[in-house]
Amino acid sequence: MALGRKGNRDSYSTSMKRFSLLFTPQRLFVFFLGIILVPNIFLCFTEPLPALFKGAYILIPGALYLLLLNLSRRPGIIFLALLPLHFVGAVQLVLLYLFGHSIIASDMYLNIFTTNSGEALELLNKLAPAVIGVLLLYLPALILAVCSIRRSERVSPQFRKRTFILAMLMLGSGAALYHSAHRQVPQKARLDNLYPINAFNNARFAIESWKASQQYRESSRDFDYRASSTRESQQPEVYILVIGETSRAANWGLYGYDRNTTPRLCARPEIIRFDDVLTPINATHKSVPLMLCAAGATDFRQIYRQKSLITAFGQAGFRTAFLSNQRHNGSFTEFFADEADCSRYLAPTPSNAHPYDEDLLPLLDSLLNSGAKKQFIVLHTYGSHFNYDERYGLDCRVFTPDRIDKIDRKNRLAMTNAYDNSIVATDRLLYQIIERLARTGHTAAMLYLSDHGEDLLDDDRNRFLHASPRPTYYQLHVPCILWFSPQYIRRYPHDERQARANHATPFDSRAVFHTLLAIGGITTDYRNDRFSLISPSFQPGERYYLGERNTPVPVRLIPFDAEDRLAFERHGVALR
């Protein structure tokens, strides 16, 4: 036994010797520096940076990393202490794999926190190559850092001195390059555009936004619409807002897609289709709340003190309901849903982790049969969210094959088939809602708008999903339809005519709030008929996109790729 222990000790010390010879503290130092710099190197290729700034993009952070690693004679300690930096680096690299460019946006951090775990796992599964790649990059380095700390060897004083001089030289030349680049292109060559400063600033903004949203109940407590109804109290009315998910106009038969994915809606000429509608933001946790309140891309901060459309309808004497096929996620959507007299979320069943949107219909039926005279109902669907083939039942499986194990161009047809089938399911859902409303014989209307679109490997860029830091045509152009019951049209024929006349006017989801208040005959100081589709004064003006850190950017100034500009033109959508 004693011999055995000695043998083990010998082989342990031999392997430690080998480790020491191979991974000297100096070599590890250089290796750690290389690993930390990987995101900067990738970003130099993916970001449209001025040439001189690219030099500064490596030299300045490189010099700072050198100085940091130099703080200890055991560089492994510093490398481990920089764990938050490696985490951000790993997320940044996965996002580069996903979108091909851009710094992690503050919304990306928020999406991580407002996406339910099932959704995140679905996505992680498809991002496996990138996730494996970053694990292979960072894990061995972290393991080496831990092992190196336990050893007695240190970097030599001479090495530290030389590194310090090198860092100073790099910093000096980086600063010179930065200075020249900043003089040439001051808006792009900025210090806060250097990675990781930009990524950490965005993270800080995300945390501040998150905190502000968590204080929302307090900051909006005294808000009052002072809303009232102009309608007779005995007149039964029911208005439904259906919020679509990830449905893009380009794949709707109703919008000229070469597959008829919306046969039921196409067969109803009374439906008013709005051709040129953009979402002001490509992420659910912002686009949905922006439909529901008076804030827009130009005054987003108003959202922290206002309540939603649901409260306005409630004050005007409507019974309000929010039915959701999405999960609680702590975003404004949930805060607004809580304003309703009744808010219900579909629960997963053993057979289906995510219920179909059609499962909302029995809940809708019980509301419509409740005897309430005036009702305002919001349906928050899961529409065409990834994984597409889990969004519909067999009866909507029109396009096959529709099963894929991996997202790539080889599987594009099956992926598109699945996506198109999810639109077929939306078509069926909207048709059934309209049928139900028609059967009530009430003054009724249904407005549908999708929260944003989706990229589906549409061109050589191989863009996929949504919520990318830089949007595409496919993420922004959303379907929007309006339906009035015959009773509504009889009472308010001008409204229907006006909406039809506005069908080609470019607008964004800001119209939802003001149009629904107008349809419901609700007066409040917050209603602005400039954004109401049924108003003769409908004049929504220039469209804005909610950019990084909630900065409004005119749509015409978004740096779209040539592919998107062509797609906007092809689909007759205005870049303004």
Ligand SMILES: [Zn+2]
């Ligand atoms: Zn969404």
